[in-house]
Amino acid sequence: MSKNIYIVRHCQAEGQPPESQLTEEGxxxxxxxxxxxSHIPVDRIVSSPFLRAIQTVKPLSKEWNISLEVDDRLAERTLSSVDLPDWMEKLEATYEDLDLKFEGGESSxxxxxxxxxxVEEAFKSDAENIIIVTHGNIMSLLLKNYQESFGFExxxxxxxxxxxxxKRGVVPFRLT
Structure with missing residues (x-):
């Protein structure tokens, strides 16, 4: 059985808080x-608990009549609980030092x-085609895990x- 895990970044949203919904375009x-x-026989859909991620996959869930599983581990990473005016530079530094952590935040x-x-649990499951919906920063860290060169840029x-x-043993590749 060939296992396919599709990692999806949510559609365009109104903001960053967990309750931010999709825009009209989203x-x-x-x-x-x-x-x-629509041409892929989806067996399972797992989503971040953030509203924008759930709304991203809701039409697909209805189309395939598959219940949506929510997993808190797919929530976006918190860089810091305090305002960081230079957050972009700080974020970039976390791609170089994976253990770097800022106040109230989570390391890469x-x-x-x-x-x-x-993802590893998904690889071990019986499902063949699994969609996992998450967020940009944590998605990029997942991709970095499987392809070390994936970074800040x-x-x-x-x-x-x-x-x-x-796919197991294959470098992740973009489909969109």
């Missing part, structure tokens, strides 16, 4: 995403470990939405 993107996956390694755990080039395919 809802259109979610419908297009459902069409994108900690965030990477939790999303990798979700790659994170900056992610789109909303974005889809990557993970």
């Amino acid at each position: 809802f259109k993107q979610a419908e297009e995403l459902a069409l994108f996956f 390694r900690d965030a990477m470990d939790r999303i990798v755990c979700v 790659d994170w900056k080039n992610l789109r909303n939405p974005d889809v990557f395919l993970l």
